[in-house]
Amino acid sequence: GQQLNQSPQSMFIQEGEDVSMNCTSSSIFNTWLWYKQDPGEGPVLLIALYKAGELTSNGRLTAQFGITRKDSFLNISASIPSDVGIYFCAGRSGGSNYKLTFGKGTLLTVNP
Amino acid sequence: DAMVIQNPRYQVTQFGKPVTLSCSQTLNHNVMYWYQQKSSQAPKLLFHYYDKDFNNEADTPDNFQSRRPNTSFCFLDIRSPGLGDAAMYLCATSTVNTEAFFGQGTRLTVV
Numbered sequence: 001g002q003q004l005n006q007s008p009q010s011m012f013i014q015e016g017e018d019v020s021m022n023c024t025s026s027s028i029f030n031t032w033l034w035y036k037q038d039p040g041e042g043p044v045l046l047i048a049l050y051k052a053g054e055l056t057s058n059g060r061l062t063a064q065f066g067i068t069r070k071d072s073f074l075n076i077s078a079s080i081p082s083d084v085g086i087y088f089c090a091g092r093s094g095g096s097n098y099k100l101t102f103g104k105g106t107l108l109t110v111n112p
Numbered sequence: 113d114a115m116v117i118q119n120p121r122y123q124v125t126q127f128g129k130p131v132t133l134s135c136s137q138t139l140n141h142n143v144m145y146w147y148q149q150k151s152s153q154a155p156k157l158l159f160h161y162y163d164k165d166f167n168n169e170a171d172t173p174d175n176f177q178s179r180r181p182n183t184s185f186c187f188l189d190i191r192s193p194g195l196g197d198a199a200m201y202l203c204a205t206s207t208v209n210t211e212a213f214f215g216q217g218t219r220l221t222v223v
Contacts, residue, residue: 027138100145100204
């Protein structure tokens, strides 16, 4: 089945630092999604990517759809304490396959 | 306003006692998903619907079943909950190839 490798597993950074995390897939995806999940809540969509090479920003967040269609990264610039949480990538291979596969998540801790 | 609503937010059930979790959406999306998420793990897909077409994951236990009576509602039935079924259950919706939106989840405790 499809597998997503997300790294790093966790990050401890100082407020103001930039952060980068990425996902790689064993197969081609036509959709990459990035979510943030706070404790006890459902994942909240941050950025959606639909085209190879696409670079999309949402405030301090920037994500890119890799040109091979097997990877994506998320950058957070000038981190703040409320960025703390678990970040998940998710991908869909498309066609008649609507299944959304998740990476294992990156736990981000921001020290004030 | 919430677009994917899960009820209840917290559910406590007895070992072996059937329980139903519900999900409703106001987005008119034709795909609905149920995920199980255990502590510090990624959401694990149990099954999904495309309209009324049901797609079960190969490793989803028979103990878990689902119903989708109409576009707006979807239910997760756990026939005989075991201690290992304690988890957060997440419902999500999407159109065929667009982003998926999640509800706030239902935290299930089995006692």
